[in-house]
Amino acid sequence: MVDSLKKPGFEEIRPGVKVPAKETILTPRFYTTDFDAVAEMDISPNEDELQAILEEFRVDYNRHHFVRTTEFEQSWDHIDGETRQLFIEFLERSCTAEFSGFLLYKELARKLKDKNPVLAECFSLMSRDEARHAGFLNKAMSDFNLQLDLGFLTKSRSYTFFKPKFIFYATYLSEKIGYWRYITIYRHLEAHPEDRIYPIFRFFENWCQDENRHGDFFDAMMRSQPQILNDWKAKLWCRFFLLSVFATMYLNDIQRSGFYKALGLDAREYDIHVINKTNESTAKVFPVVLDVENPIFYQRLDQCVQNNAKLTAIVSANTPKFVQFFQKLPYYTSNAWQLLQLYFMKPIEAAPLQGTAR
Numbered sequence: 001m002v003d004s005l006k007k008p009g010f011e012e013i014r015p016g017v018k019v020p021a022k023e024t025i026l027t028p029r030f031y032t033t034d035f036d037a038v039a040e041m042d043i044s045p046n047e048d049e050l051q052a053i054l055e056e057f058r059v060d061y062n063r064h065h066f067v068r069t070t071e072f073e074q075s076w077d078h079i080d081g082e083t084r085q086l087f088i089e090f091l092e093r094s095c096t097a098e099f100s101g102f103l104l105y106k107e108l109a110r111k112l113k114d115k116n117p118v119l120a121e122c123f124s125l126m127s128r129d130e131a132r133h134a135g136f137l138n139k140a141m142s143d144f145n146l147q148l149d150l151g152f153l154t155k156s157r158s159y160t161f162f163k164p165k166f167i168f169y170a171t172y173l174s175e176k177i178g179y180w181r182y183i184t185i186y187r188h189l190e191a192h193p194e195d196r197i198y199p200i201f202r203f204f205e206n207w208c209q210d211e212n213r214h215g216d217f218f219d220a221m222m223r224s225q226p227q228i229l230n231d232w233k234a235k236l237w238c239r240f241f242l243l244s245v246f247a248t249m250y251l252n253d254i255q256r257s258g259f260y261k262a263l264g265l266d267a268r269e270y271d272i273h274v275i276n277k278t279n280e281s282t283a284k285v286f287p288v289v290l291d292v293e294n295p296i297f298y299q300r301l302d303q304c305v306q307n308n309a310k311l312t313a314i315v316s317a318n319t320p321k322f323v324q325f326f327q328k329l330p331y332y333t334s335n336a337w338q339l340l341q342l343y344f345m346k347p348i349e350a351a352p353l354q355g356t357a358r
Helices: 035-039 044-059 081-112 117-142 150-156 164-191 199-224 232-255 257-262 267-282 295-316 321-343
Strands: 012-014 030-032 159-161
Touching: 030 081, 035 081, 044 117, 044 199, 081 117, 081 150, 081 164, 081 257, 117 199, 164 199, 164 232, 164 267, 232 257, 232 267, 232 295, 232 321, 257 267, 295 321
Parallel strands: 030 159
Antiparallel strands: none
C-alpha cells in the first residue's frame, strides 16, 4: 500500500499523466500577439546586433547539452512528502513556462517566414531551445511517475493576447529573470553539492545561457523599435511589467519555501537576490526600473504573502462560498493597495545607468 504521506497524490488525466495545474493569476500563461504587426517591423536601426545574435543561435551551443546521464537512472522515492510535491510542482511550472515560450516563438516563426526572414529564423531557433527545455523537464517529471500531456496543454489552456511591445517587455523579463533564477541555484549547489537533491540542477549553467541569449534578442528587438522605449507611456508600462513579474515570482516562491529549503536556500533571500539582479540587468534597456533596494518594496510584498496565507486558510475552511467572499474581500483589497503603492513608488531613471558597468 502506498503511504499517502510520503507519495502525495495528484489528479491524473490517465495513469501517469498529470492534470495540469489550475490556471490562476500566479501560474505561467500562454500568449498570442499581432503577428502581422511584428512581421512589418523595420529592424534596420539595430539589424547588425540582431544578425550577430542570430549567428549565436545558429551555432547552437547546447545541442549536445540536454542529454540525460546515468545519474538519473535510479529510484527517486527517497524524495517524498512535501518535498516531493513541491519538486513536482516546480518541474511542472518550469515545463509549462518553457512550453509556453516554445508555442509563441514557433507561431511567430511560422507567421514571419515569408515577411521577415531574419526575425523568423531567430524565433524558430529560440523555439528549438524552449522545446528542449520543456522536453527535458517533462522527462524529469517521469522520474516521479508523472508527465504532462503537452498536446492537451496546448488545447486546454487559455491564451492571453498582448500587443507586440507588451510581448517584448514580458518575454524579455521572463528570459532575464529565468537566467538569474537558474544561475543562482547552480552557483549555490556548486558550492554546496550536498544540497543537490536531483541531477537536473547540474544542467542549469548551460541552461541559463539559453535564457540569457533569448533575453539579449528581445533587448535588441526593443532597441530596433525605439518608440516602445522612449516615451512616458513606456515608463509606465515598464514599471507595470517589472512589478508584475517580480511580485508573481515572490508570492509563488515564498508560498513554496519548502522547495528552496530542500536545496539549502532561503526562499526570501533567494528572491531578493534574483529580483535585484534582474532589475539591474533590465536597467540596460528599460527607461526606468523599480527601487527594489528600498526596504519598503519587500515589506509590502511580505504583506501580500501574509494576505495570501489568510486567503488560503479561508478557502480551506468549510464555510459557505458567499461567506468566504466577504471574508476574503479585506485581503484582496489589501493586496491591491500594497501593489498600487509599489507601482507608484518613485522609480529609478535608467538612462544614467545605461552604458555603465554595474
